[in-house]
Amino acid sequence: MAPPAVTLVNVKTRNETHIELEWTKVNNINTYALKSSDEPETPITGLDGNTVTHTVSSLSAGTKYSFTLFTVLEELRSTGFEFPAVTAPPAVTLVIVKTRSETDIELEWTKVSDINPYTYILKRTGGTDTPIPGPAGNKVTHTVSSLSAGTEYSFTLFTVFEDARSTGHDFSEVTAPSNVALVNVKTRNETHIELEWTKVNNINTYALKSSDETETPITGLDGSTAVTHTVSSLSAGTKYSFTLFTVFEGVRSTGFEFPAVTGMSLFLIAKFQGSCFFSSQHLKTCVS
Template sequence: MLFSVFENIRSSGVQLSAVTAPKNAEAVRVSEQNETSITLQWNKVSSNTSFVLQFNGTETNISAPDGDGPVNHTVSFLSAGTKYTFMLCSVFENIRSSGVQLSAVTAPKNAEAVRVSEQNETSITLQWNKVSSNTSFVLQFNGTETNISAPDGDGPVNHTVSFLSAGTKYTFMLCSVFENIRSSGVQLSAVTAPKNAEAVRVSEQNETSITLQWNKVSSNTSFVLQFNGTETNISAPDEDGPVTSINGLAVTS
């Protein structure tokens, strides 16, 4: 109530109601993020305090929560691998707090065209398309992680995994990384080349055939025999002894 005073005499007075600005939200944090959305979470201020979220020149009104738990709000339709700055203001009786600013990023896109470009007995070379100049990668396999820097050029990214076992199947998970946030990842399985057969020898020969013999490599390793422009598939042997193949040949006069 505001009174005017003259010679100790007061006017009838003017009444005015006003509110103080509410407290800022506390513990504002990112609870989840993917390629197209960011979920923000913060502690409730009071049962009659709502919020306004500002970003990219827009404002979103968020009602005062009913329960006692934290407030969650998901911002959708965002671009992958992008950094956004948010301003969260508490609102009481249309009066806003000073606001809390928070920056967060969306997850980058997964690498595309992930493929095996080369493989031998002890290594597998993976290749994939570059995502962006500021997106690096993490390759996971066999319980290990390898960090791979963002490439400088525009061509595909190549990475060779070495010191592998021959004739073995490996499963790789490749994640793109932007501002320490990982994509959902791309999984790829690939195998190393098997060992060559050992002790390859001629065990018998006559006018029309040659019998070849060699040591078994493993129970799941078969063979291909090439000669005179033809190929013969030879199944993986069941037994542990040597493998034998008989070839019919024309008699040389």
């Protein structure tokens, strides 16, 4: 009488080229034969214990294979247990940031394959898994939202094929930092303006852009809550426009725009004697 067939085969481990199978012995029988599609049979002999493991190797990544497992007792074999199993798909190799803001990061990557129906799962450290379908075309985009400004986040992106995940592509990205809320003129004279502002989330790096498109990198001092910077080589009695960017891990804020004026020389005061001016704070000043 032919022996009974195995009733269940589990995938114990898998990667892109190997599938490790495991099943419970039938009536403590140690001998089996595994046949895969278009491949010769592989005889398998179990070890002591009530389970048998066998690794199928030299496979292709992200591929579904069909197998038939026979229980073998002397010259007799079972009818065969048929089952499919898939290898792990390849991992994404690069994720870029398409756009970002203080609360959102839009990610983009190239599909692993246009042929297989792969999907994706994005896992944020400390967060939940987010399933992402593979749309038409060769690019996938996904926006991570509800984030905090000026913060670094760690992610793992998995390619998914049926119930199998790739090893995962690890990467980190940052949101844009917030703008400075206010810039004060601490001191000024005919050629210099000393600016001061409160640090944003204790960030030390900033960039100041003037109306002539010149940019100046600025680094605040550790331990201080404020940053000061002096703009020099200016003209007396002149209004200048500035944009101050907060910089975090090479990413800039949208920019805080503000004007500032230099002091007037005695010559200009004499020239405009009897005239009135309005300051940036809308205060009227008359030269008498």
